[in-house]
Amino acid sequence: xxxxxxxxxxxxxxxxxxxxxxxxxxxxxxxxxxxxxxxxxxxxxxxxxxxxxxxxxxxxxxxxxxxxxxxxxxxxxxxxxxxxxxxxxxxxxxxxxxxxxxxxxxxxxxxxxxxxxxxxxxxxxxxxxxxxxxxxxxxxxxxxxxxxxxxxxxxxxxxxxxxxxxxxxxxxxxxxxxxxxxxxxxxxxxxxxxxxxxxxxxxxxxxxxxxxxxxxxxxxxxxxxxxxxxxxxxxxxxxxxxxxx
Ligand SMILES: [Zn+2]
Numbered sequence: 001x002x003x004x005x006x007x008x009x010x011x012x013x014x015x016x017x018x019x020x021x022x023x024x025x026x027x028x029x030x031x032x033x034x035x036x037x038x039x040x041x042x043x044x045x046x047x048x049x050x051x052x053x054x055x056x057x058x059x060x061x062x063x064x065x066x067x068x069x070x071x072x073x074x075x076x077x078x079x080x081x082x083x084x085x086x087x088x089x090x091x092x093x094x095x096x097x098x099x100x101x102x103x104x105x106x107x108x109x110x111x112x113x114x115x116x117x118x119x120x121x122x123x124x125x126x127x128x129x130x131x132x133x134x135x136x137x138x139x140x141x142x143x144x145x146x147x148x149x150x151x152x153x154x155x156x157x158x159x160x161x162x163x164x165x166x167x168x169x170x171x172x173x174x175x176x177x178x179x180x181x182x183x184x185x186x187x188x189x190x191x192x193x194x195x196x197x198x199x200x201x202x203x204x205x206x207x208x209x210x211x212x213x214x215x216x217x218x219x220x221x222x223x224x225x226x227x228x229x230x231x232x233x234x235x236x237x238x239x240x241x242x243x244x245x
Contacts, residue, residue: 003243007184007185007241008185008241010036010187011037011042011117012117012173012174013116014041014042016042016115016117016118017046017113017115017117017118018030019047019109019120019148020047021048021049021096022048022050022052022093022137023071023074024052024077024200024207025121026078026199027077027199027200028200028218029178031081031195031199031200032187032193032195032222032237033119034083034119034199035189035195035199036187036189036191043084045084045086045113045115046083046086046087047086047089047106048071048087049102049140049141050088050089050092050096051068051070051071051074051093052067053066053093054092056205066205070206073205074086074088076202080198080201081198098123098140098147102140103147103152104159106144107148108159108167116173116174118175119176119177120176120178121141122177122178122180124139124181125139125180142177150244153170154169156169171244174243175241176240178237179239179240180238183225184239184240184241185240186225186229186239187236187237187238188233189222189236193222196218197218200214200215223235225238
């Protein structure tokens with residue numbers, strides 16, 4: 001069944017949980033949206049499945065130390081966008097899979113934060129154009145998050161140990177799935193693009209020595225989103241929207 005009328009570009013409710021595979025995924029994919037929604041008064045919190053401990057091409061980098069650096073960068077980035085809290089599930093970077101353990105951890109965080117809306121990654125996105133293969137961790141995080149939202153977070157008999165620990169069932173009402181393929185909602189980030197860049201800038205271990213190139217690439221991608229769908233603004237981020245009863 002299709003929803004009637006135009007789809008919302010901001011959640012109806014007041015709180016949003018952003019669930020991502022790696023530090024910097026949120027800032028690249030939806031940093032403008034997070035800044036815009038936080039400025040509009042939404043409470044935004046993050047859950048990170050990994051700490052990005054494999055995010056270096058230097059074989060001498062110590063993954064444990066890199067994870068420590070990237071957790072700080074991610075917390076700073078979230079705060080730069082106006083988000084409140086970041087929880088790290090600390091799964092190993094690069095080999096994330098949609099296990100029941102991961103799903104249970106995300107369910108626990110959904111029940112803890114009790115968000116009205118969730119932003120997650122698109123598990124069906126295998127590639128984009130002919131220059132981008134999507135990271136398997138992104139697909140695994142998206143899959144686990146959608147499975148956590150429905151039905152596990154709302155069903156008391158799934159993961160009964162969470163109930164014992166005081167994590168009561170919770171129904172998420174809206175999902176904004178960050179995607180480059182078949183989005184049906186576009187957020188105008190033209191006004192908050194600089195805030196998005198402020199978030200990205202915090203990821204110094206990833207973008208520090210090539211920040212100008214990153215800015216140009218992100219600007220081009222945001223322009224492409226707006227142009228490809230004939231949107232009445234310059235820079236956008238795209239989502240597939242779900243309203244859950
Ligand atoms: Zn990533």
